[in-house]
Every structure is written in structure tokens, then in C-alpha cells.
Amino acid sequence: MTFASAEEEARERLTESATLLAHLRAIAPMGRTPLDDLQKAQRGLWLVSLYAAFERGVNAVVEAALQEISSHGPKSIESAPSLHAVFHFSKVQSVKDCSYSSVFESSIAMFQASLSDAPLVMGDNHLAKYLQNVDGGTLEWVCTLFGATPYAVVGANRGRLATLRERRNAVAHGREAASQVGERYDLTEMQRVYDAADAELLRFKLHMEDYCTGRRYVRAA
Structure with missing residues (x-):
């Protein structure tokens, strides 16, 4: 689109x-x-x-x-922080849904993705259900x-x-x-x-x- x-x-x-x-x-x-x-x-x-x-x-x-x-x-680390909530939504969801015992591991994965040089690429449009x-x-x-x-x-x-x-x-x-x-x-x-x-x-x-x-x-x- x-x-x-x-x-x-x-x-x-x-x-x-x-x-x-x-x-x-x-x-x-x-x-x-x-x-x-x-x-x-x-x-x-x-x-x-x-x-x-x-x-x-x-x-x-x-x-x-x-x-x-x-x-x-664009590199994730070089992009506006607010965009990370959209493009790394699956990682955010993992932290939200994980058990208390694995919260640190899930958080590490989220921050690694957010602070990486990997490009922001959208897969599924997670925003659709909010619109x-x-x-x-x-x-x-x-x-x-x-x-x-x-x-x-x-x-x-x-x-x-x-x-x-x-x-x-x-x-x-x-x-x-x-x-x-x-x-x-x-x-x-x-x-x-x-x-x-x-x-x-x-x-x-x-x-x-x-x-x-x-x-x-x-x-x-």
C-alpha cells in the first residue's frame, strides 16, 4: 500500500x-x-x-x-523511540504475556531489538485491530x-x-x-x-x- x-x-x-x-x-x-x-x-x-x-x-x-x-x-536504534512500540510490537507483547520468571529474558530480547542496527521492517500490521x-x-x-x-x-x-x-x-x-x-x-x-x-x-x-x-x-x- x-x-x-x-x-x-x-x-x-x-x-x-x-x-x-x-x-x-x-x-x-x-x-x-x-x-x-x-x-x-x-x-x-x-x-x-x-x-x-x-x-x-x-x-x-x-x-x-x-x-x-x-x-x-532505517536502523532501529536511529529511529524515533515511539516507532519501536509499533515495529517491535511482538517483543512488547512477549513481555506483556510472559510469566514472572521469564520477564527479564523477554525484556532483554525487546531491548536488544530496539537498540540494534537491524532495519525496521513491518510484518503483520498490529495496529489494524486498534483502528x-x-x-x-x-x-x-x-x-x-x-x-x-x-x-x-x-x-x-x-x-x-x-x-x-x-x-x-x-x-x-x-x-x-x-x-x-x-x-x-x-x-x-x-x-x-x-x-x-x-x-x-x-x-x-x-x-x-x-x-x-x-x-x-x-x-x-
Whole structure:
């Protein structure tokens, strides 16, 4: 996964959501005519589709970042300390899961890997299971984890992305029917939610791409 292919995949998913939103706008009743149950449900399900596009976009960017750094093969000891938690996750997991009697041996293996000249190469993407319920705070957390410069989601976008995640969960986990969720959204707010997801996903991609391709994760001598 490259940053170019990550952007392409995210754009395809977002375009699908944009097309569906255009359809919902075209069939919306005129004036003060209330929505019928089907249109309410469609709006609720649209939120689910937008969330899916956003979540997949975040994961694609993270996959691209891991691949980009791996392709450079930086020495572990010369890389930002925060990256070690990602690339040496299996060693961290060994320390976490080991018995009290073997904690020193497991710790030695972890520190040897971290302080070695061996290149950082990503095998399995251990971050994937932590990126299944995402919002704006997730983007900030990922940047911190990679040691990138701080990333801040603007207030309005932060609120909308958090609400998007919550509404998606409400529908996906059966707490509310899609029609119950969808009836709360007019087309103007739906467009704003879409714009928030689109804008932050692009900003996140550009932020991580600059950090990784510029090799800003290499520690200063």
C-alpha cells in the first residue's frame, strides 16, 4: 500500500458516499413535507457508509505509512523511540504475556531489538485491530504513535466525526434503527459531516506522507 493508492482507495469510498448523498438530495421532499420512513432509514444507512469510508481511509493511510518506513529500512536504534512500540510490537507483547520468571529474558530480547542496527521492517500490521472504531482523536493518536508532529482536528470536525462514529455504532449494534438515526439529519448537516470526513482524511494523509517520505522519524544525531 502506497500513499497514492491509499488516497485512491479512500477517494473511491468517499465518492460512493457522495453519490448516495446526491441521490438522497434528489429524492428529498419539497418544502416542509416530512420524510417517509424509507428516506429516514436511507439517511441513517448513509451515515454508516460514510463512516466505513472514513475508517477504511484511516487504515489505508496507516498501512501506507508502515510500508513507506519499511521500504527505507532505517536502523532501529536511529529511529524515533515511539516507532519501536509499533515495529517491535511482538517483543512488547512477549513481555506483556510472559510469566514472572521469564520477564527479564523477554525484556532483554525487546531491548536488544530496539537498540540494534537491524532495519525496521513491518510484518503483520498490529495496529489494524486498534483502528476499528475511529474518529478525529484516532488521527491524533496515530500521529503521536509514529512520533510525527502533533496533529489537531479542528473543533467542528472533531465533534462531527465523534458523532458519526457514535451514530454508526448505534445502527451497527442495534441500539437504534437506521430510521431513528436518519430522521435527525437534514441534508445540510449531512453535507457538513461528509466535508468533515473528507477534509480530515486528506489532511491526515498529507501529514503522514510528509513525515514518512521526508524520513522525519530518524532521530537527530
